Amino acid sequence: MKLTTDARGVYVIAPTPFHPDGRIDDSSIDRMTDFFLGAGVTGMTVLGQLGEAPKMEHGESVGIVKRVIARAKVPVIVGVSAPGFAAMCALTLDAMAAGAAGVMIAPPNTLRTDDSILQYYRQASEAIGTDVPFVIQDYPLTFSVQMTAGVIRRIVAENPACQVLKHEDWPGLDKISALRAFERDGSMRHISILVGNNALFLDFEMERGADGANTGYCFPDMLVDVVRLAAAGERDAAHDLFDAHLPLIRYEQQPGPGLAVRKYVMMRRGIIASDTLRKPGAALSGVARAEVDYLLSRIARVDPRARV
């Protein structure tokens, strides 16, 4: 079940559940995986930035990958971004051997020119093997690397293994339109575009031509519904549901505390046992928790899933 350019729907970004003492919580991983499947996701991504990947040892990373793949009935993408190609290769090898559908690669935050970005993806694909399907992670807010639509077109042209763009540029709507226009004018082969950035613009991104979401909001079931409604052309219904969640989406999209918000709500929903983050990573203050509770109570007026 290799990743292809047909990827669509919701590839949820999975957080990594920890016990309060920082050890990985396997039974929460299982419960979370089951929840995602029940919510209708079409794929999962583990060890992304918000999966706290950089805080894991190699052995822990491989353990998570194997556990999730064994249970999930959907394609699993593995984040393998690393400061060097040796560690990237090692994790890719183990992940693909375990049955991963493909890997996700973010650029190191030192890249500054178009050429250096192109060289990086060329060398990375060669390093991990050009038969390994990969996802470009385009997230300038976190990685400080800016790729124009033209640069993405060149990455796609140079790397047959590139299947998906995890689009999370901000602003990013016109970038999706530009990429789809490249496909229409024949200057770029088709790729799947799945959007991230905590779904902050999912409503319009779907209308601009995205194939779905590749992000990790605490209500992935809502993401599934919005993607389905948008794909079906039910514009008002898609926006109504999305807008009901937007105050919390915005709250969860904050860099830093955002992941703590996500884990807190998933804990309240019974999906994971603890909202612990590994260091460095602060806990949510009492007042922040109360604010999230208030937002949940407001969403619950429209979406009963928020009654937690």
Added chain:
Amino acid sequence: MKLTTDARGVYVIAPTPFHPDGRIDDSSIDRMTDFFLGAGVTGMTVLGQLGEAPKMEHGESVGIVKRVIARAKVPVIVGVSAPGFAAMCALTLDAMAAGAAGVMIAPPNTLRTDDSILQYYRQASEAIGTDVPFVIQDYPLTFSVQMTAGVIRRIVAENPACQVLKHEDWPGLDKISALRAFERDGSMRHISILVGNNALFLDFEMERGADGANTGYCFPDMLVDVVRLAAAGERDAAHDLFDAHLPLIRYEQQPGPGLAVRKYVMMRRGIIASDTLRKPGAALSGVARAEVDYLLSRIARVDPRARV
């Protein structure tokens, strides 16, 4: 009418209206000023980042300052951020002579240590004159300078002329709580905190202790209402109104196209004649305008002001 730590309500960030050929549009400035006053703002800030200040010559800047002050019946703050103190002093001198209430100063984006930030504000206040009330602009997303609550406390302690914090850190809620805690424990004198960042967190920022807003959303009249409702403790009503606008607030908060959105809506509302930006600064694409129109139509179901 000098700026003091009593500033509260909405100090609206005024855009600079241009004719389609890029000249400053004086009659739109007048109409906009009248609109702001009618909307109930308690103050105005001209020549901020979103007033396209860096695109203006000194003479143009002074012209805008004089025109607005002559017409406004509320305190006017002037953005005087500049690469050097000579230009900053020159504009401050002219602005204060014209009757400005105070000035706003953002840090240059090269500052990296706490000490360098402190030195900058100390030297800036000395340069412009310690009798000139000033606003700290704390906007890391745009200026790449991060000030902790502790650093702000030290700026306030060292500079008696500091009256207001334009708070637009992100995430920023806990920073407001920390600053108000400093006031309560006696380690910092009281200052006014007015929030920016396109009001994206205005709802909770008011609850954390902000005195109002110092930003420029295309419905400043809505900001006035939310600040009033929040100050009156009408929590649900404040959030209901805020949430109705949040999809557009988010859309307008995008760096780059955001200002074009703001001007487009203000043009549609009849406040300014043209949505022109000076170069560099792109026009809104047709599809983006249609998205904004759709958002307006959705807001209009709750807030009749959006029927434009």
Added chain:
Amino acid sequence: MKLTTDARGVYVIAPTPFHPDGRIDDSSIDRMTDFFLGAGVTGMTVLGQLGEAPKMEHGESVGIVKRVIARAKVPVIVGVSAPGFAAMCALTLDAMAAGAAGVMIAPPNTLRTDDSILQYYRQASEAIGTDVPFVIQDYPLTFSVQMTAGVIRRIVAENPACQVLKHEDWPGLDKISALRAFERDGSMRHISILVGNNALFLDFEMERGADGANTGYCFPDMLVDVVRLAAAGERDAAHDLFDAHLPLIRYEQQPGPGLAVRKYVMMRRGIIASDTLRKPGAALSGVARAEVDYLLSRIARVDPRARV
């Protein structure tokens, strides 16, 4: 006397002399200009980064430009980099009216993609007038903008007014070779390449194809000699002279204190009256002055000009 692609030799970057109280020191400007002419420079650049340009008001800038042009018998380039095109145009207009040979433009430090750099130079040249000869300032260490050789080729192709590259990338030797190879293979028209970065690699940069220097070391007379020797193919002699100064070149190239070193030595040489920098800009510590004195005494064993 307009700037052309024939520029060669040493276009010295002139510091701005101040009185100890921060006022511009006109008689030192005159003495310095005469000194430069006597030293054999082929051109001068005023209001560069190390001319403390951002610390000047428009009126002051114009005053300096006029004074230097009136006295210099060589082409004068004026740094017009500014946060916006309005200020850049205003200074360009006044400078060209006063008889400047051309202007120098550095990119704003927010540019991150090849396209954004190209757009910037296109818009800047249109804004100041495509008949105004300009110099690209390529100084990533200070401006955080990285231009590949390919990007420079595109700037040159798009902008007929571009005459000179102030090359100060680091590392930068292979960039000069790449640009000269572009000229040889016909993919780029010839431009003048003058090197900066405090001349730290002037020795090899000349051998790679540079036409001269456009920098401001405290012994511009040495730069003139090295450029002459290198152009004449006297390799060992060029390196011998250069190496004798390298310990001080390195010392002066430090960002921050470097300019204070330069002014201190020029003061000791009797070229300017005071080594004052405008704020922000610290004075040299006593121990640093003694270190510079020691370096001068060592240079003096080889180059009698260092006996000051």
Added chain:
Amino acid sequence: MKLTTDARGVYVIAPTPFHPDGRIDDSSIDRMTDFFLGAGVTGMTVLGQLGEAPKMEHGESVGIVKRVIARAKVPVIVGVSAPGFAAMCALTLDAMAAGAAGVMIAPPNTLRTDDSILQYYRQASEAIGTDVPFVIQDYPLTFSVQMTAGVIRRIVAENPACQVLKHEDWPGLDKISALRAFERDGSMRHISILVGNNALFLDFEMERGADGANTGYCFPDMLVDVVRLAAAGERDAAHDLFDAHLPLIRYEQQPGPGLAVRKYVMMRRGIIASDTLRKPGAALSGVARAEVDYLLSRIARVDPRARV
């Protein structure tokens, strides 16, 4: 043989020798280690930034550590900088078990405030164990993190395990003076200061109070001599030797090609078998090699070790 604040002399930064196909070259590691010992180094640091540490897998890193420690008769420091504490702990554990003297920790390049730097070192020391001696790596040019002397004083105060500052700030002379002044006024306990940045300012850094060098120039034997001469107060002799090498030191200090220069010279000196770098990392161009050869021939006029 644990690292203490008594560290002095030259702790050479060891490159990692590779075979032309990218595999680690064990016999070159041995030959290099023997060479360093013969050259009189007092310690070695492996897996630093210029040891290409981020390009190694965990298993490879541990192999290098064990091999070097088994052979070296001097203290060995291991670079353990990593994106997260889990990987940092894992390597520290293995390194200390193998007999390392201590570890070196660089800050992640996202830190922007004094408090965030302090928190990072506190959490890192707790994570690896407060009994593990560590070195602060202060290299803003590469890591984009700026620590004032005051911040270093606080790190030292909060972390008893901190023994050494690898000082490579630029400019950095006054920072050494400031730290030594803190020791004299009793506000900071004594630490060892070893300087890096390719030894570009080693001459004056020794005079300002450094205890030695912790860097990796291709003539570490020269560094040993300069440190010895400077410590003995033979100022002119120290500078004479240093200045003879400065043209090459400067050439080798270029970010990027610098490491290729270092390995090329070490290959020519017979210390390692190949000058291969792991990807990403370019080979030296032919013209660059010829420039290095020319510099060697010039040094050889003064220092016979350069006859290679």
